Amino acid sequence: MKNNRNPLLVYILTLGVFGILNTEMGVIGILPLIADQYQVSVSTAGLIVSLFALAVAVSGPVLPLLFSGMNRKKVMLLVLGIFIAGNLVSAFTSNFAVLLIARVVPAFFHPVYCSLAFSVAAASVSKEQSSKAVAKVFVGVSAGMVLGVPVSSLIANAASLTYAMLFFAAVTIVAFVATLLFVPSMPVAQRLSYGTQLRVLRRSVTWLSIAGVIFMNGAVFGVYSYLAEYLKTVTNYDWNTISLMLFVYGAANIIGNMIAGKLLAKHPSRTVMSYPIALAAVYIMLFIMGPFSMPVAFLILIWGILGGIGGNLAQYWVVSAAPEAPEFANGIFLTSANLGTTIGASVCGLIISGMSTKYVVIGGILFLLLSIAAIYPRIYMYDRIRRGRARGKT
Structure with a gap:
């Protein structure tokens, strides 16, 4: 992969990580609105954050290892596709239980993409530059965890809760298309x-x-x-x-x-x-x-x-x-x-x-x-x- 460097790769990975973390944490800014729309308490609405995180915690040590032998581009497209589907269902469902399911299922695949993003970014450049590449991807983690919150809150306040959820889907769709068009095939040469x-x-x-x-x-x-x-x-x-x-x-x-x-x-x-x-x-x-x-x-x-x-x-x-x-x-x-x-x-x-x-x-x-x-x-x-x-x- 180092011999076929793609200057866009790290930025696409950063965007993908931003989309996934944005989906996870962006709802924090609209929890009171979710509670009102679905007629549940704020603490119950908080389950869409806590159960998402629990799914990530459960799958973190397991799924990245299970997917470690597959072509990395195909795995990234699979995960991004699952997140797009979950975000679209979340945007249009009127049932709180369905909302929970639509968020928890993609959450299991969260560590697969993020772990891949760190390792692919490091492998895409020289050893001396690997820490900088990983740091750029980590910006996507940080931005997704915090910047998605005020943006989703502003969208929900200006338009509606549905449009805020569609914002999560839109970011992930852009990352999916960029990955499909600009990321090369990345078969795994050696499994750990x-x-x-x-x-x-x-x-x-x-x-x-x-x-x-x-x-x-x-x-x-x-x-x-x-x-x-x-x-x-x-x-x-x-x-x-x-x-x-x-x-x-x-x-x-x-x-x-x-x-x-x-x-x-x-x-x-x-x-x-x-x-x-x-x-x-x-x-x-x-x-x-x-x-x-x-x-x-x-x-x-x-x-x-x-x-x-x-x-x-x-x-x-x-x-x-x-x-x-x-x-x-x-x-x-x-x-x-x-x-x-x-x-x-x-x-x-x-x-x-x-x-x-x-x-x-x-x-x-x-x-x-x-x-x-x-x-x-x-x-x-x-x-x-x-x-x-x-x-x-x-």
Whole structure:
């Protein structure tokens, strides 16, 4: 594949990843509208986020391995086609159960495309440029997770919920056509051994990394899943302002991605150690300042930057624990991150149902405390392993 480089390939992969993550997370900005249209509670509407993430978590370690021997272009077209069908059904169904099914079925194939996108991007360029290619694809992940939220909210507010759902389909259709026309056939020359990759699961440091990612992601997306509802009921923003704040969060998230690369390159352990403390401080201030519009707007900006940093931290935290099996590690990362989203959205939904939307940040703080319990032992264990390797080389 390196001998037949396609300058459009990485950008097409980025667009495809954006379409898939946009489908997953874009509905966060319209959960209250979904609840109204389908006549369910906001916490019940949150199932379309949590069950999607649960499906990704279940399939993450399995389906990428099962599809690893197939032509990569055919697999990508298959996954994009499934997402197009699911989005079209979601746009036109009037039954909430059908909506759930139309979202959960494609979700099982989410890790297949994303894992392929990372590995194909890396293989499409020289080894020296592979990290930059993967970073470009990761922009699609970040953009899909955050920018789709304000865009779908604006479309739903200006037109209708159906048009917001069709926006998800439109992005995926463009990625499908671009893949069909411009991506070359990519048969697999050599399959990776299952045993070699699965061996990384024997390590305690891997499982501590998984736990840390689950809790960090639960802390971010457990609260963020209900941000639109929080701004509506606690801060009393109108829908236009809510859409603007969701956009601010998304733009800040991209800034966080840029900052994270520099922080992880210089001080990875210190960055991960301080992250839960910084995010907890934002949540405490959000709880105190929730009714005040200007302080909340500032806190959303800071929260968005931290959210962007957190996504990069999570990917680094898992892959650095299994450097010899990066593709499998990326699958584990996707599983851990989405499991965290599932658990976080479910727990925070229960807090909203049992108390009120104002107290949703308590769930985030709880997950941050749990993340600290996983992060600090992992740092100690990983440093001990590195010292042992260094002694072995001398």
